[in-house]
Amino acid sequence: MDTLYEIKTRIITFIEKNEIYVKPAAKFILLLMAYLMVYLNLGYYAKINNIFIPLILSVACAIVPMGLSAIVLGLYTAANLYGLGLEIAGVFLVLLLLAYLLYFRFARDKGFLVVLTPVLNMIGIPYTMPIATGLTSNPGSSVSVLMGTIIFYFLRGIKANEQVLLASEDALKTTKLHIALEQVLANKEMWLIVGVFFFINVIVYIIRRLAIKEAWKIAISVGGVVQLLLILIGKLVLGMPYGILGLILGSIVSVAICFVFQFCVFDLDYQRIERVQFEDDNYYYYVRAVPKVLVAVKEKQVKTFNETKAKREEEVEREIARELDIDPKNLK
Amino acid sequence: MVNEEKVRLMTKLAVFEENKGKKTIPIGDYYRSDFISKNLLLGFITGTIAYFLLFAIWALYQGEKLVQRLLALDFGHIIFLVIVFYGIFMVLYLTICYLVGDYRYRRSVKSLKSYKKALKRLENM
Numbered sequence: 276m277d278t279l280y281e282i283k284t285r286i287i288t289f290i291e292k293n294e295i296y297v298k299p300a301a302k303f304i305l306l307l308m309a310y311l312m313v314y315l316n317l318g319y320y321a322k323i324n325n326i327f328i329p330l331i332l333s334v335a336c337a338i339v340p341m342g343l344s345a346i347v348l349g350l351y352t353a354a355n356l357y358g359l360g361l362e363i364a365g366v367f368l369v370l371l372l373l374a375y376l377l378y379f380r381f382a383r384d385k386g387f388l389v390v391l392t393p394v395l396n397m398i399g400i401p402y403t404m405p406i407a408t409g410l411t412s413n414p415g416s417s418v419s420v421l422m423g424t425i426i427f428y429f430l431r432g433i434k435a436n437e438q439v440l441l442a443s444e445d446a447l448k449t450t451k452l453h454i455a456l457e458q459v460l461a462n463k464e465m466w467l468i469v470g471v472f473f474f475i476n477v478i479v480y481i482i483r484r485l486a487i488k489e490a491w492k493i494a495i496s497v498g499g500v501v502q503l504l505l506i507l508i509g510k511l512v513l514g515m516p517y518g519i520l521g522l523i524l525g526s527i528v529s530v531a532i533c534f535v536f537q538f539c540v541f542d543l544d545y546q547r548i549e550r551v552q553f554e555d556d557n558y559y560y561y562v563r564a565v566p567k568v569l570v571a572v573k574e575k576q577v578k579t580f581n582e583t584k585a586k587r588e589e590e591v592e593r594e595i596a597r598e599l600d601i602d603p604k605n606l607k
Numbered sequence: 608m609v610n611e612e613k614v615r616l617m618t619k620l621a622v623f624e625e626n627k628g629k630k631t632i633p634i635g636d637y638y639r640s641d642f643i644s645k646n647l648l649l650g651f652i653t654g655t656i657a658y659f660l661l662f663a664i665w666a667l668y669q670g671e672k673l674v675q676r677l678l679a680l681d682f683g684h685i686i687f688l689v690i691v692f693y694g695i696f697m698v699l700y701l702t703i704c705y706l707v708g709d710y711r712y713r714r715s716v717k718s719l720k721s722y723k724k725a726l727k728r729l730e731n732m
Contacts (some may be wrong), residue, residue, distance in 0.1 A: 560614060
C-alpha cells in the first residue's frame, strides 16, 4: 500500500510541476479520440473527409476552453452528418442547442463530460461515468452525462441506419427526419440507460456523503452492483437480451476504474502551481506559488520497540498540533 | 524591504481573483433579488425557446397523427395541451433556475466575505 501511495505522490508531484503541459496533453488525447471516432464512424461528408481535419482540430481545441472545444466538436459532427442529409444534421444541432439552453447556461465547465461520455460508450465502459460524477460532483452534473449518453445513442442509431439513409436520397425528406427523431424519441434502450445513470448518480452521491467508514468504497460497490442489475433487468423486461456479456464485463472494468479513481482523487491534496502578478506602492510582484507536497516520497521508517509509549507520545503530539493548528511534524 | 506577510496575503488574494473570484466577484455587485431576477428572466427566455424546440421535435415525429387531429379540427384541444405543458415545463424549469441562482448567490456572498476581510487586513498593514 505504501508503494502505491508513493506512486500516487510521485504522480501528483509530476502533475503539479508540469501542469502547464499535462492539462492540454490530456485534453488533446480526449479530443483526438472523440474526433477520430467521429471521423472513422460518421465520415459521410466527402468534402471534409480528410484525416488532417480531426488532427488539426484536436490540436487547436486542446488550448481553448473545454466549452468551446465541445461546441467545435459538435459542429464537426454535424458537418459530417450533413453528408446523410440536412435533416439529420439539423436534428443533431437542435439536440445540441437544447443541451445548451437548458443546462450549459448554468455549468459551462462541465462540457468535457459530454465529450467523455460518448468516448467511454464507444470503448464499452460508460458505466464509469455516473459513479465517477457521483463521487466527485453533485447530482446536477449527471445532466452532462445524460446528454452525452443521448448524443451517443443518437449517433449510434444513425450509424445503424446509414444504409437506409444513404439509399433514400430520392425518398421523402420526412423519412430521414423520422428516422433521425426515432433515434431519440423511440429509443427504449437509451431511455433505460439515461434513467439508470441518473438514479445511480444520485445513489452514489448520497452514500459517499454519509458519515460512515469507507463511504466512497461502499458507494462505488453499491453503485456498480445496482447499476448492473437495473440495466440487466431493464434489458430483459424491454426484450433486448443482447450485449449482456459486454454489459457485465464493462461494469466490472468500470468499477475497477472507479476504485483507481477513488484512490487518486479521495483525500487528494492536489493544488496547482499558481503564477500571479500584482503590485503595491513600492514593488511589482511576479509570484510563483508552489504547493507543499504533504507526504514526502521515501519517508524514513522508524521502528519503535516500546510501541505503547511511542503511540501515546504521538497522540499527545497530534493533539497539541491540532490545538495550535500546525503540522504535527513541526513538533519533532 | 519586502514584507513577507504582505506578499503571502496578496498572493492568496491574487490566486482567489484568478480562479474562484472570476465568477464570484461579479456576483457581489448584485443585490440578491436582482441576481435571482436576472437568472429567472434568462431562464424564461431560454426555457421558452427550448420548450418550443421540444414541441417542434415532437410535432415532426408525430407527423401524421398530428395532421389527422388537425384535419379533425381538434385545434382547441391541441392548443390547450400545448399551453398546459408549457406551464408545467416553465414552472419546473424556473424553480430550478431560482434554486441555482439562490445557491450561487449565497455561496458567493460567503466567499466574498472572507475576501473582503483579507482585503481590509491588507489595507491595515
